[in-house]
Amino acid sequence: MPTFDIVVIRGDGIGVEVIEEGIKVLNAVARRHDIAFKFSEMPWGSDHYFKNGRMMPADAIATLRPFHAIYLGAVGHPKLQDHVTLNGLLLPIRRAFDQYVCERPSVLYPGVTSPLRDKKPYDIDMVVIRENTEGEYANVGGFQYLDFPQEIGVQTAVFTRHGCERVITYAFELARKRRKKLHVTSVTKSNAQGYGMVVWDRAFQAVAARYPDIKTRSLLVDAACMEFVRRPEMFDVVVGSNLFGDILTDLGAIITGSIGLAASGNIDPERRFPSMFEPTHGSAPDIAGKGIANPLAAILSGGMMLRHLGEGKAADAVEKASLAVVAEGKTLTPDLGGKARTSQVGDAVVAALG
Numbered sequence: 001m002p003t004f005d006i007v008v009i010r011g012d013g014i015g016v017e018v019i020e021e022g023i024k025v026l027n028a029v030a031r032r033h034d035i036a037f038k039f040s041e042m043p044w045g046s047d048h049y050f051k052n053g054r055m056m057p058a059d060a061i062a063t064l065r066p067f068h069a070i071y072l073g074a075v076g077h078p079k080l081q082d083h084v085t086l087n088g089l090l091l092p093i094r095r096a097f098d099q100y101v102c103e104r105p106s107v108l109y110p111g112v113t114s115p116l117r118d119k120k121p122y123d124i125d126m127v128v129i130r131e132n133t134e135g136e137y138a139n140v141g142g143f144q145y146l147d148f149p150q151e152i153g154v155q156t157a158v159f160t161r162h163g164c165e166r167v168i169t170y171a172f173e174l175a176r177k178r179r180k181k182l183h184v185t186s187v188t189k190s191n192a193q194g195y196g197m198v199v200w201d202r203a204f205q206a207v208a209a210r211y212p213d214i215k216t217r218s219l220l221v222d223a224a225c226m227e228f229v230r231r232p233e234m235f236d237v238v239v240g241s242n243l244f245g246d247i248l249t250d251l252g253a254i255i256t257g258s259i260g261l262a263a264s265g266n267i268d269p270e271r272r273f274p275s276m277f278e279p280t281h282g283s284a285p286d287i288a289g290k291g292i293a294n295p296l297a298a299i300l301s302g303g304m305m306l307r308h309l310g311e312g313k314a315a316d317a318v319e320k321a322s323l324a325v326v327a328e329g330k331t332l333t334p335d336l337g338g339k340a341r342t343s344q345v346g347d348a349v350v351a352a353l354g
Contacts, residue, residue, distance in 0.1 A: 013283025015073020021295035021346030055088030097273035106252030130245025159196035164203035260294025
């Protein structure tokens with residue numbers, strides 16, 4: 001029986017609640033598929049920051065390194081600026097473990113109503129691959145004349161040919177594995193950002209030449225946002241920079257019914273280091289503690305983690321059970337038009353596992 005050592009960082013807000021349901025489902029599917037999990041909890045996040053002045057300990061990366069994967073709830077607190085939480089936990093983990101792929105599917109599932117008129121189940125079925133370690137989030141720059149009226153902030157985006165080519169290659173390989181539209185769309189803004197994003201464009205052209213079976217398209221980010229709303233069915237695999245991937249996946253979550261269904265994985269495809277799986281919805285402090293947060297994004301992220309760990313059948317079971325709950329429509333949280341509690345949704349997914 002394979003045993004997987006998983007570090008759990010519940011984090012802040014609804015992260016605490018939704019990860020509880022994710023663990024419930026993972027334990028249930030493990031019993032049915034002859035696998036085991038050993039969960040180790042790390043109490044890191046905003047509370048840790050208020051007590052210690054940092055989101056996680058100085059030796060956090062060394063602590064995380066031996067684990068098979070990281071299961072994260074959410075980070076963020078109304079009393080902390082977002083750059084504190086982002087640079088205090090998420091980005092250090094992504095960079096230290098070279099999780100250069102952020103994979104975020106956006107699918108309109110049966111039982112969910114899109115805000116887009118006349119879209120039927122699976123009319124929207126795409127995956128956004130976001131470059132996850134450089135680009136606009138490289139955090140290169142600095143301040144001059146800090147706190148003076150003439151204060152200057154310089155922010156530099158970093159695009160390397162190596163970094164662009166490897167994430168774009170992942171996108172092409174994923175399009176082959178999906179075998180749906182066999183299409184990859186690149187999203188940039190190289191008409192306005194004529195250096196870094198031109199490196200991206202050149203990398204995309206070079207990689208595309210190695211995949212003659214895959215159709216391609218290059219869109220500027222403003223056009224891509226428009227087409228996500230106007231013709232989302234045209235997309236299969238979308239690959240973009242750190243910033244553009246972040247923005248597009250929030251839009252993708254909303255047009256497929258709820259950000260409460262938006263799963264994601266921060267992945268080291270070479271499996272040299274632990275990858276990290278998390279829902280994309282954030283800590284949602286406005287509903288934290290109310291027991292109404294949708295746990296399905298966390299549960300589906302757990303399914304992505306299973307697939308990354310090589311447990312494809314268990315991953316399929318988690319996804320199938322989650323979608324059965326959504327399609328039935330009886331046990332849904334308020335974001336999907338229901339009245340169920342967070343724990344009730346988790347229980348329903350476990351029951352659907354059979």
